Amino acid sequence: AAGVIQSPRHLIKEKRETATLKCYPIPRHDTVYWYQQGPGQDPQFLISFYEKMQSDKGSIPDRFSAQQFSDYHSELNMSSLELGDSALYFCASSVVGGNTQYFGPGTRLTVL
Amino acid sequence: QKEVEQDPGPLSVPEGAIVSLNCTYSNSAFQYFMWYRQYSRKGPELLMYTYSSGNKEDGRFTAQVDKSSKYISLFIRDSQPSDSATYLCAIRTRAGGTSYGKLTFGQGTILTVHP
Numbered sequence: 001a002a003g004v005i006q007s008p009r010h011l012i013k014e015k016r017e018t019a020t021l022k023c024y025p026i027p028r029h030d031t032v033y034w035y036q037q038g039p040g041q042d043p044q045f046l047i048s049f050y051e052k053m054q055s056d057k058g059s060i061p062d063r064f065s066a067q068q069f070s071d072y073h074s075e076l077n078m079s080s081l082e083l084g085d086s087a088l089y090f091c092a093s094s095v096v097g098g099n100t101q102y103f104g105p106g107t108r109l110t111v112l
Numbered sequence: 113q114k115e116v117e118q119d120p121g122p123l124s125v126p127e128g129a130i131v132s133l134n135c136t137y138s139n140s141a142f143q144y145f146m147w148y149r150q151y152s153r154k155g156p157e158l159l160m161y162t163y164s165s166g167n168k169e170d171g172r173f174t175a176q177v178d179k180s181s182k183y184i185s186l187f188i189r190d191s192q193p194s195d196s197a198t199y200l201c202a203i204r205t206r207a208g209g210t211s212y213g214k215l216t217f218g219q220g221t222i223l224t225v226h227p
Contacts, residue, residue, distance in 0.1 A: 004155075033214060042118075042200060042217035043156065056214050090155055094213065099144050099163065101215060103155035 002026055004093050004104030012110045013081050021076040021107045025093030031055070032074040033101060034066060037088040049074055050096050081111045115139050118201055118218025127227050131188040135201035135218045138182065142203040142216075145177050147186045150198045150220070159199075160186065191225045198222050 005024040013019050025032050031050045035043035045058035049068035060066075063081075068074045078085060088108050092101035118135045125131055133147075144163045148156035160175040162168045168175045176185040184203075188195055201218040 031213075035215075042219050043215070045214040045216070048214060058214060088153075092215075099213075100146065100158055100161050101213070102158060103148075105155045106153075108153070 004091055004102055006089075006091050006104040006107050008107060009105065010108045010110075012112065014112055015081060015083065017081050017111075019078045019081060019109060021078070021089050021091075021109070023074045023076070023091030023093075023104060025072050025074070025091070026102055029093035029095055029102075030072055031094045031096050032068055032072070033092040033094075034060075034074070034076050035090045035092065035103075037090060037106075039087070041087075043090055046076070078109075083111050085109060086111045113138070114219070115142075116201060116203055116216050116218045119221055120219045122222040122224065124224045124226065125191055127191060127193060127225055129191050129225070131186075131191050131195070131223060131225075133186040133188075133199050133201075133221050133223070135184050135203075136182055137184070137203055137216075139203075139205070139216075140182070141205045142182075144204045144213075145175070145184050146202040146204075146215070147173075147175060148200045148202055148217075149195075150200060152197075156200055156202075191223075193225050193227055196224045 033048040034046040037043040046060040048056045066076045088106045092103045147160045150156045174187040198220040200220045202215040
């Protein structure tokens, strides 16, 4: 069965650079969630989208923005990167109101 | 205080043991309960999902929810070395209004099953 696809899988950036992470949800899933997982931490909710509209917002820094496109894929844009942004970034998808979220393999971002 | 508390372990058991993993939560609005398994450097994999108090069984796994005590458990029977991973409980409110179902996770319990 098709799963959530994330790209790139690994990304290395310098401080103050920008990064763009992409997420392709499971076919027919219309809701996308972004989570950040620091080393040894549990995933923390950042932001979610339903039908291309932002549906919920968590602890996402103002330096980050995201959007969902007409094909339901989503992009997380991160600017002015800081060392503390180094983490695993997961995307999850579900159908609207669905009770389960399916996670992608994650993008490992390292900020040097 | 975190909304969802989970003993981080680590937990080390011999192969074949019964494993008990637990979480407590504080928000009565939480209505849906999930257990995810996460291998190192991988995405969380959904193991169990339930929304009502009681037990739900799937193979060697049993999820238990006690809403009155705000306590959830995952039991693994006949544990195998391949079960070695981090187990995360995840809880959400009912989707609707301003919430579209974001998950709130516990800290995760690191489990090692040794042969």
